[in-house]
Amino acid sequence: MYKIEAYLRPASLEKVQEALAAVGIAGLSVLEVRGFGRQRGHREVYRGAEYTVDFVPKIKVEVAVKESDKQPAIDAIVAASKTGQTGDGKVLVSAIVEAVRVRTGETGDSAL
């Protein structure tokens, strides 16, 4: 089991959701997050004074998948959110040690 955390442009959420559904991913969580990467934010103007947006608004999509779904899910996220411009984001993958479905008590892959 793997947890896929994708930091993406807020505008890409709908496409990512559709792409994940198309490869059979049954559920996902979305968080509104702020942060910066190599660009270190960007410049804006408010009432005539420039300022740096240090923490750019992003969405973080979290999906828990079984081994066989890992690569299709990553590919779906990347394909759906890539614009080729800086700020497209990152996909991080980590191993999940255990999973439990609260309602039934099922564990492992069947809990996902």
Place this chain on the structure above:
Amino acid sequence: MKDRFRKAPLLAIATVVMGGATQVLGEDITSLEGFQAMPLAYPKFMIDNLWILISAALVFIMHLGFATLETGLTRQKNTVNILFKNIFIVNVGIITYALTGFNTMYPGDFNDFISIGGAIGFDDAVANMTANYADYTYWSDFIFQAMFAATAATIVSGAVAERIKLSSFMVYATLLVAFLYPIAGSWKWGGGWLDDMGFYDFAGSSVVHAFGGFSALAMVLVLGARKGKYVNGQIRPILGHSMPLAAIGVFLLWLGWFGFNGGSVLSADPGLVSLVFVTTSLAAAGGALASIFVSIVYLKKPDVSMALNGILAGLVGITAGADTVIWSSAIVIGAIAGAIVVFAIVLIDRIRIDDPVGAISVHGICGIWGTIAVGIFSTNPEHSLSTQIIGTLSYASFAFFASLILALVLKSTVGLRVTEQEEDEGLDLAEHGQPAYADFQHITN
């Protein structure tokens, strides 16, 4: 067609006010001339009085406008505090105006400079309630002026937002609205020395707006900038948290301005009130377009908060001469105000004077401009540029120095500013122990 449209409502009014017995008038009411020849003293009084009361209600709505505008242009962690200040000001304004303000501002015969009055009311019941008093009753006069009074203190509220200590602001606002504003107001509207000089300020570009704006300037100078606004010699803009609230506020203020200026005709005079509606709106529109244009060309961005400030700048600008300039002059006055306000906001920010809502620029600078504009654009040859300049500078400097003294006294006694920790936490929690938006929210701002 035109005639029919005109007669129908006239007949209706005549029928209603004369108890339906049109024939007892003994006048031909099928012509405009006949209608105007009717004995109209009482219906005229009723309509004039009603218009003043409607205007008072419209000016009341301006307090909601100020509250939402200030809320929108500041951070959400100070929202409860701003609403609280606005609630306090309008209420303490009305009560102090009843206790002393009204009779201080309109003292009758006095020494032309200062006369602290007592509470409202006088013994002559007939004069209170009839045209012996004015085109409106004594009570209408009071409530209309009372609604005006609190606006001066509300202007200050926005400029000092996000760092002033609530208790000190309450003391300051009370003294301002109870004494400073009525004393200054008596110089012109109470028949004092500026009135004697021939100074003209129709609805208060100087009496209300420059007064409020320069009071705000003094307070901000003593108070200092918000923490984090000017760091290492750099300006770090602090963004307002709700442009929808700011927009609601400005549109409400525009609505209220129909009463602010329209009611200042002090009767329902058809020609003057309609002229004032037109000049007021044209100036607001001119101010908005000019500020949008300057914002795009000079700031390279169509800044919505500047466009909103442009509307207000135009409204403040026309307030001194709304009944005495032609329609095209109103556009010019408003447009110049709208251009001034963008440059003023940027300049004031660059010299490290932190005014979150632009009150000093909108009300102070544009108030002076509007008053001077009467000397340039007025159709009345008796209005002189030099008198207008003397008058508006008198208001600006009195407001500035009186507020400066109050600010310094408060600073050296109870303190004017919250602690750094309270400022970081936000005044909502630090002063009121209550967030404006409960439950999960962005907490970074």
